[in-house]
Amino acid sequence: MSGSKIGKQTFVFSQPPVLIGHAAVAGKKEGEGPLGSSFDQISMDSYWDECSWEKAESVMQRTVLALAADKAAIPPSRIEYLFAGDLLNQSIGSTFGHRDSEIPFFGLFGACSTMGEALALAAMTIVGGFAEITAAVTSSHFCTAERQFRFPLEYGGQRTPTSQWTVTGAGATILAASGLGPAITHVTPGKIVDAGITDPNNMGAAMAPAAYTTIKQHFEDTGRSPADYDLIVTGDLGSLGHTIVRDLFKRDSVTLQTYQDCGLMIFDRERQQVDAGGSGCGCAASVLNGYLLNAIRDGRWSRILFCPTGALMSTTSAQQGESIPGICHAVAISTVG
Amino acid sequence: MSGSKIGKQTFVFSQPPVLIGHAAVAGKKEGEGPLGSSFDQISMDSYWDECSWEKAESVMQRTVLALAADKAAIPPSRIEYLFAGDLLNQSIGSTFGHRDSEIPFFGLFGACSTMGEALALAAMTIVGGFAEITAAVTSSHFCTAERQFRFPLEYGGQRTPTSQWTVTGAGATILAASGLGPAITHVTPGKIVDAGITDPNNMGAAMAPAAYTTIKQHFEDTGRSPADYDLIVTGDLGSLGHTIVRDLFKRDSVTLQTYQDCGLMIFDRERQQVDAGGSGCGCAASVLNGYLLNAIRDGRWSRILFCPTGALMSTTSAQQGESIPGICHAVAISTVG
Numbered sequence: 001m002s003g004s005k006i007g008k009q010t011f012v013f014s015q016p017p018v019l020i021g022h023a024a025v026a027g028k029k030e031g032e033g034p035l036g037s038s039f040d041q042i043s044m045d046s047y048w049d050e051c052s053w054e055k056a057e058s059v060m061q062r063t064v065l066a067l068a069a070d071k072a073a074i075p076p077s078r079i080e081y082l083f084a085g086d087l088l089n090q091s092i093g094s095t096f097g098h099r100d101s102e103i104p105f106f107g108l109f110g111a112c113s114t115m116g117e118a119l120a121l122a123a124m125t126i127v128g129g130f131a132e133i134t135a136a137v138t139s140s141h142f143c144t145a146e147r148q149f150r151f152p153l154e155y156g157g158q159r160t161p162t163s164q165w166t167v168t169g170a171g172a173t174i175l176a177a178s179g180l181g182p183a184i185t186h187v188t189p190g191k192i193v194d195a196g197i198t199d200p201n202n203m204g205a206a207m208a209p210a211a212y213t214t215i216k217q218h219f220e221d222t223g224r225s226p227a228d229y230d231l232i233v234t235g236d237l238g239s240l241g242h243t244i245v246r247d248l249f250k251r252d253s254v255t256l257q258t259y260q261d262c263g264l265m266i267f268d269r270e271r272q273q274v275d276a277g278g279s280g281c282g283c284a285a286s287v288l289n290g291y292l293l294n295a296i297r298d299g300r301w302s303r304i305l306f307c308p309t310g311a312l313m314s315t316t317s318a319q320q321g322e323s324i325p326g327i328c329h330a331v332a333i334s335t336v337g
Numbered sequence: 338m339s340g341s342k343i344g345k346q347t348f349v350f351s352q353p354p355v356l357i358g359h360a361a362v363a364g365k366k367e368g369e370g371p372l373g374s375s376f377d378q379i380s381m382d383s384y385w386d387e388c389s390w391e392k393a394e395s396v397m398q399r400t401v402l403a404l405a406a407d408k409a410a411i412p413p414s415r416i417e418y419l420f421a422g423d424l425l426n427q428s429i430g431s432t433f434g435h436r437d438s439e440i441p442f443f444g445l446f447g448a449c450s451t452m453g454e455a456l457a458l459a460a461m462t463i464v465g466g467f468a469e470i471t472a473a474v475t476s477s478h479f480c481t482a483e484r485q486f487r488f489p490l491e492y493g494g495q496r497t498p499t500s501q502w503t504v505t506g507a508g509a510t511i512l513a514a515s516g517l518g519p520a521i522t523h524v525t526p527g528k529i530v531d532a533g534i535t536d537p538n539n540m541g542a543a544m545a546p547a548a549y550t551t552i553k554q555h556f557e558d559t560g561r562s563p564a565d566y567d568l569i570v571t572g573d574l575g576s577l578g579h580t581i582v583r584d585l586f587k588r589d590s591v592t593l594q595t596y597q598d599c600g601l602m603i604f605d606r607e608r609q610q611v612d613a614g615g616s617g618c619g620c621a622a623s624v625l626n627g628y629l630l631n632a633i634r635d636g637r638w639s640r641i642l643f644c645p646t647g648a649l650m651s652t653t654s655a656q657q658g659e660s661i662p663g664i665c666h667a668v669a670i671s672t673v674g
Binding site for chain 2: 002003004005009011052054055080081085087088089090091092095096098099100101102103104105106107108109110111117120121124125127128129130131148189190191192194312313314315316317320322325327
């Protein structure tokens with residue numbers, strides 16, 4: 001088995017790695033949202049029985065991987081390499097989550113696009129002939145993100161209408177060289193795109209140009225069009241970013257008929273007061289590994305393009321007046337060849 | 338071309354990807370050290386003509402990649418995929434450094450082991466058949482690391498004898514499916530190992546068990562022994578960690594004859610007041626891409642095992658009383674098959 005590249009930057013897998021197991025865990029608010037029933041575990045306690053939110057996020061990473069392995073009917077010890085990341089400084093959600101796992105570990109940082117990056121590398125490891133079974137895991141937690149990137153929660157800072165709500169959630173996917181389940185047929189890894197947006201409360205606008213660039217490149221490289229997918233779904237652009245992507249394609253006379261965004265799907269914006277929608281590494285990860293992959297297995301869709309998006313910024317870069325570069329990786333998942 | 342796995346966790350490349358270009362840049366203090374003449378560029382200005390140290394680190398990432406491409410005699414646009422990381426929160430050294438590069442980007446976090454992780458994935462991308470040319474880049478900067486992880490520099494905090502000095506430096510490697518130069522024959526990606534050390538001023542001791550575990554696994558998987566390498570070199574364990582690794586192998590009745598550490602090589606500890614030695618993603622990266630690869634090209638060594646080590650902690654994990662998990666990836670570089 002080996003891979004190849006088509007066009008400028010897209011990997012194509014002639015023997016697509018199979019997603020033999022997947023799981024999602026989420027917090028209370030996410031559990032009360034429209035996708036609540038698709039999560040394998042929902043915690044009513046934001047601390048997940050730990051003494052800090054950071055430790056809770058590590059528990060989420062560990063729990064969701066165990067659940068995914070269980071659903072794949074394999075012992076976690078059969079996972080040969082693990083690709084994981086999160087939003088916390090120095091990725092402590094992932095590293096502390098898996099420190100006792102005994103699985104060779106690749107730490108990743110792609111902000112909220114990390115699930116796409118992890119799936120890409122986990123798939124390449126199998127297709128390249130390096131492993132039979134790999135896993136991809138990412139997470140985010142509203143409380144760890146708020147206090148790291150914005151304000152202490154106790155401060156009760158005001159939110160702007162363009163701000164997004166960091167999802168408390170995690171998703172894990174188990175990939176295998178063979179087996180039953182949907183498979184990854186193509187990956188278009190993204191470039192960094194900086195449109196000059198400097199408002200950290202408007203990350204949808206900052207990430208939208210990256211999503212547009214990667215998806216457009218995916219179509220060019222593969223010769224596919226929006227009609228080839230039952231669903232195109234971006235990571236967490238929220239309402240504003242989602243509209244911008246649609247508009248950018250309209251300028252090219254391309255209509256995205258079935259285009260959704262994980263940040264819009266996970267919450268009911270009318271009812272749940274999340275402003276522009278959900279965000280965080282755990283948003284795209286929990287929507288994919290909960291709702292989307294369940295729906296593919298149930299036969300609702302047979303081919304989707306999963307495009308998580310990340311805002312590559314830090315509090316330091318924002319304080320130094322830098323703009324917010326974005327990135328997006330596109331992963332084609334299909335039940336058919 | 339495709340890869341395979343031998344033993345428990347080691348990749349073996351039957352057609353080893355070639356390191357067609359490599360470059361290292363460093364700061365003033367590193368330039369005054371024993372390896373000063375091996376760096377391609379040394380900056381006397383810690384700001385590298387920028388207005389902040391973080392922006393300086395981004396310039397180092399960009400500069401070192403351009404220098405490596407130049408030495409490989411390829412335009413940077415021929416690099417198909419870039420693997421990069423650093424120590425800064427949300428990896429802003431890398432993401433801002435390459436935001437205008439137009440190269441599809443994989444962001445990594447493995448603390449000071451990141452150069453090993455980046456080389457592993459850049460090599461796998463080629464061996465798996467996904468690209469002809471890839472690149473790996475990492476960096477660190479004394480001033481960005483001190484103020485992020487320890488104290489504002491102006492505070493003049495006291496240092497302990499076990500503390501290490503974060504290297505201001507960056508290294509880049511260009512890998513290709515064919516060409517002239519040393520090649521990567523094996524990679525043993527590491528597991529996270531936590532020995533329970535809680536002192537952030539003694540990271541050598543925290544990382545040493547991970548180095549021992551990965552190197553031991555490498556020998557088991559490949560059937561090789563220390564005698565098969567002209568040099569085994571860990572990332573940046575410093576004097577204490579270096580001694581611990583040697584002692585751990587001694588317990589197994591294994592003698593590491595030619596064992597060095599990048600953190601000990603880059604500074605003259607007698608003269609330069611760096612306590613236990615150098616550290617940071619840029620330490621192993623600049624020593625490899627400056628001194629080590631130059632020496633291999635000059636015929637001094639024909640086979641080395643490069644084992645950068647990382648301490649997977651953050652200020653938050655330390656403040657919450659957590660121990661410091663370590664990781665180490667082993668990369669076998671050889672001029673012969």
